[in-house]
Amino acid sequence: MVSIRDVAKVAGVSHQTVSNVLNTPEIVSEATRERINKAIKVLGYKPNAAARRLRSGHSDVLALGISPASDRSPSPIFDSFLHQLASAAGKDGKKVMLYAKTDQDKDIELFESLREQSDVDAIILNGLEHQDRRPLWLLEHHQLFALFGRPWGLPQEKAVEIPWVDVDGFAGIKEMTQRLIAAGRTHIGYIGWSSDPGVGSDRYDGWKTALKEADIPYASNDEDLASWTEKVEEGLGAGMEEAAALMERHPDLDAIVCPSDNIAVGVLLAVSRLTKYTVVDDDPEKDISARPVIVTGFDNSRLARAFAFPSVSQPLDQVATELVRMINEILKGVKVSNEPRWHRLLKPTLVWRDSAVGGK
Amino acid sequence: MVSIRDVAKVAGVSHQTVSNVLNTPEIVSEATRERINKAIKVLGYKPNAAARRLRSGHSDVLALGISPASDRSPSPIFDSFLHQLASAAGKDGKKVMLYAKTDQDKDIELFESLREQSDVDAIILNGLEHQDRRPLWLLEHHQLFALFGRPWGLPQEKAVEIPWVDVDGFAGIKEMTQRLIAAGRTHIGYIGWSSDPGVGSDRYDGWKTALKEADIPYASNDEDLASWTEKVEEGLGAGMEEAAALMERHPDLDAIVCPSDNIAVGVLLAVSRLTKYTVVDDDPEKDISARPVIVTGFDNSRLARAFAFPSVSQPLDQVATELVRMINEILKGVKVSNEPRWHRLLKPTLVWRDSAVGGK
DNA sequence: TATCAAGCTTTGAACGTTCTGATAGTCTGT
DNA sequence: ACAGACTATCAGAACGTTCAAAGCTTGATA
Numbered sequence: 044m045v046s047i048r049d050v051a052k053v054a055g056v057s058h059q060t061v062s063n064v065l066n067t068p069e070i071v072s073e074a075t076r077e078r079i080n081k082a083i084k085v086l087g088y089k090p091n092a093a094a095r096r097l098r099s100g101h102s103d104v105l106a107l108g109i110s111p112a113s114d115r116s117p118s119p120i121f122d123s124f125l126h127q128l129a130s131a132a133g134k135d136g137k138k139v140m141l142y143a144k145t146d147q148d149k150d151i152e153l154f155e156s157l158r159e160q161s162d163v164d165a166i167i168l169n170g171l172e173h174q175d176r177r178p179l180w181l182l183e184h185h186q187l188f189a190l191f192g193r194p195w196g197l198p199q200e201k202a203v204e205i206p207w208v209d210v211d212g213f214a215g216i217k218e219m220t221q222r223l224i225a226a227g228r229t230h231i232g233y234i235g236w237s238s239d240p241g242v243g244s245d246r247y248d249g250w251k252t253a254l255k256e257a258d259i260p261y262a263s264n265d266e267d268l269a270s271w272t273e274k275v276e277e278g279l280g281a282g283m284e285e286a287a288a289l290m291e292r293h294p295d296l297d298a299i300v301c302p303s304d305n306i307a308v309g310v311l312l313a314v315s316r317l318t319k320y321t322v323v324d325d326d327p328e329k330d331i332s333a334r335p336v337i338v339t340g341f342d343n344s345r346l347a348r349a350f351a352f353p354s355v356s357q358p359l360d361q362v363a364t365e366l367v368r369m370i371n372e373i374l375k376g377v378k379v380s381n382e383p384r385w386h387r388l389l390k391p392t393l394v395w396r397d398s399a400v401g402g403k
Numbered sequence: 404m405v406s407i408r409d410v411a412k413v414a415g416v417s418h419q420t421v422s423n424v425l426n427t428p429e430i431v432s433e434a435t436r437e438r439i440n441k442a443i444k445v446l447g448y449k450p451n452a453a454a455r456r457l458r459s460g461h462s463d464v465l466a467l468g469i470s471p472a473s474d475r476s477p478s479p480i481f482d483s484f485l486h487q488l489a490s491a492a493g494k495d496g497k498k499v500m501l502y503a504k505t506d507q508d509k510d511i512e513l514f515e516s517l518r519e520q521s522d523v524d525a526i527i528l529n530g531l532e533h534q535d536r537r538p539l540w541l542l543e544h545h546q547l548f549a550l551f552g553r554p555w556g557l558p559q560e561k562a563v564e565i566p567w568v569d570v571d572g573f574a575g576i577k578e579m580t581q582r583l584i585a586a587g588r589t590h591i592g593y594i595g596w597s598s599d600p601g602v603g604s605d606r607y608d609g610w611k612t613a614l615k616e617a618d619i620p621y622a623s624n625d626e627d628l629a630s631w632t633e634k635v636e637e638g639l640g641a642g643m644e645e646a647a648a649l650m651e652r653h654p655d656l657d658a659i660v661c662p663s664d665n666i667a668v669g670v671l672l673a674v675s676r677l678t679k680y681t682v683v684d685d686d687p688e689k690d691i692s693a694r695p696v697i698v699t700g701f702d703n704s705r706l707a708r709a710f711a712f713p714s715v716s717q718p719l720d721q722v723a724t725e726l727v728r729m730i731n732e733i734l735k736g737v738k739v740s741n742e743p744r745w746h747r748l749l750k751p752t753l754v755w756r757d758s759a760v761g762g763k
Numbered sequence: 764t765a766t767c768a769a770g771c772t773t774t775g776a777a778c779g780t781t782c783t784g785a786t787a788g789t790c791t792g793t
Numbered sequence: 794a795c796a797g798a799c800t801a802t803c804a805g806a807a808c809g810t811t812c813a814a815a816g817c818t819t820g821a822t823a
Contacts, residue, residue: 093456280709349640
């Protein structure tokens with residue numbers, strides 16, 4: 044194995060100068076720098092990560108938990124996020140380490156073992172549960188971390204100390220609802236999660252607000268609103284019965300907004316069965332505006348593409364980049380504060396679809 | 404930071420004895436061992452991974468590439484595999500590191516940078532392309548690795564040197580076809596990948612063989628078989644037109660076998676539209692045997708659950724466990740040979756469904 | 764009693780890097 | 794010509810662990 048000292052010998056300098064070329068090239072004169080770089084190339088020298096870690100105390104590794112897929116698994120786009128994160132981290136010379144998530148207690152146990160082991164510089168949390176203990180534990184033990192998602196349900200004074208990136212579900216759903224209204228739909232229902240004080244109510248509010256601002260009659264009364272709403276647990280294909288109930292209650296229903304693609308698929312299937320539009324021969328799905336009821340989702344996953352329903356697309360590349368940026372700044376010693384750069388609420392993109400079903 | 408020497412001081416022994424307790428406890432007398440363990444607990448000592456790596460030369464880290472989700476992405480179950488792998492590795496004190504896959508050349512470049520850096524002990528490859536250069540490169544450069552999937556298309560003498568785990572697609576599809584025959588279906592078509600000499604033809608052969616063994620008339624003639632087959636590119640919702648074509652060609656068709664859940668969904672949708680069975684009121688999907696055409700998939704992903712079609716389930720936990728075991732053995736210095744324990748073809752499980760559509 | 768083996772423990776070096784402080788060389792201004 | 798400041802380089806220590814080998818008991822054997 045070729046070390047920094049071998050390079051030094053070949054280049055005729057001390058080992059420290061080689062180290063300087065690697066870490067602070069600007070303090071080395073150009074002549075020697077070139078000589079050393081040449082020696083590095085000739086010898087095929089690669090810095091030893093372990094030694095670097097041992098001495099410098101940081102590992103350039105981010106840890107990310109991955110939960111069993113059977114979980115309510117908010118994201119059909121989790122693997123997409125993983126790729127973006129690995130990519131963003133890689134650009135920065137960092138690596139992403141996976142750990143298998145189980146429950147909060149086990150997670151914390153694991154954090155404990157990562158701590159002080161100089162094995163992981165920072166942790167990226169996502170998919171927080173309500174009143175999650177993990178962020179507080181991490182804060183308390185001065186373990187660096189950043190959050191994908193907002194720290195819903197945490198006291199304000201704590202939340203301020205937590206760096207997070209999230210996508211604005213409220214704005215996304217609101218825009219989608221407005222787009223439906225612009226398309227002439229005026230009887231728009233909502234089928235979403237039953238028990239989710241954070242993300243769920245945020246998206247629900249998006250729908251409600253759009254209706255109110257457009258002066259849709261039933262939006263002015265909470266009781267009326269409730270009758271245009273159905274609660275359902277997250278899950279692929281969920282919401283079929285609820286869609287039926289909603290349509291029975293409101294025969295004039297012409298659109299349904301869902302906070303996830305998983306639910307939207309179920310709702311779309313139920314709707315298409317009840318409205319018979321899938322059996323018409325000349326494919327009415329070619330133009331979704333011809334659909335008796337338009338169903339919309341969230342995440343713009345492959346499901347939305349395959350079933351050709353409109354969906355809200357999360358800018359996962361930006362999420363990943365911002366997370367890595369935040370962690371970098373923290374590692375450099377910048378303190379987390381109330382400034383906006385520690386709490387990024389990214390705007391999602393509306394993906395409308397007029398094209399035919401199918402495709403990849 | 405508390406080190407091995409601090410523990411030694413408290414326990415009144417030398418640092419090496421502490422190290423022995425950690426690595427080879429059996430050579431330390433019980434009395435001292437207990438004393439040291441107590442000191443470890445009291446001081447909250449955690450071994451420093453970086454130092455251990457530096458000295459011992461191995462990192463206990465496995466690298467795994469993750470490709471952008473837009474790719475033909477063979478697995479709607481990739482994240483599930485990730486979880487299993489992280490879990491299996493974790494049980495063994497190992498970690499999984501992600502790297503962002505792009506193309507073969509970039510991958511190899513990355514392998515090169517991982518090499519000698521004592522940053523990664525072994526690489527896990529999956530989703531090989533046809534005539535993939537990566538396994539050969541890794542062999543040539545003596546970088547340890549194992550494969551999820553078979554080294555299709557590699558010369559036998561090389562393939563023998565490559566440790567791999569795969570799931571027997573042939574057996575899975577064959578069993579599924581036999582199950583359809585047992586259910587009284589005798590006109591069974593196949594819609595699968597157009598260009599895939601490895602996995603694709605393996606699964607196709609499963610269908611063909613089952614038909615032949617059951618003496619289905621059209622199975623004896625290759626030309627007839629071809630007319631019961633449609634080729635299609637992988638993709639969620641793909642295969643709609645092909646399903647229509649197949650049904651037109653064979654009005655007596657009563658089942659379609661697909662090599663992936665993604666395709667099965669498209670096929671199922673096309674079939675349900677053409678056979679009008681989704682519009683019947685008393686949910687014929689409650690019992691799939693009542694379906695005019697049964698569609699089957701592969702992977703038993705959430706899609707199969709949601710749309711209630713039968714599918715072949717891959718034992719991902721076993722795959723992960725075996726991969727980790729192989730890598731462990733190689734790390735211990737065991738040479739890869741022609742023995743069966745280096746080439747594991749695992750039996751998948753058939754998941755039949757009689758229950759209603761929907762649910763999680 | 765001297766010798767040897769076995770069981771347990773210790774000592775010192777080594778892994779490859781970065782950190783710290785020192786040294787030589789060059790330039791500037793008086 | 795000389796102090797002072799700055800630049801480029803160097804030498805040695807340090808990070809926390811494991812490796813290699815040597816040392817100390819103890820008990821059995823000749």
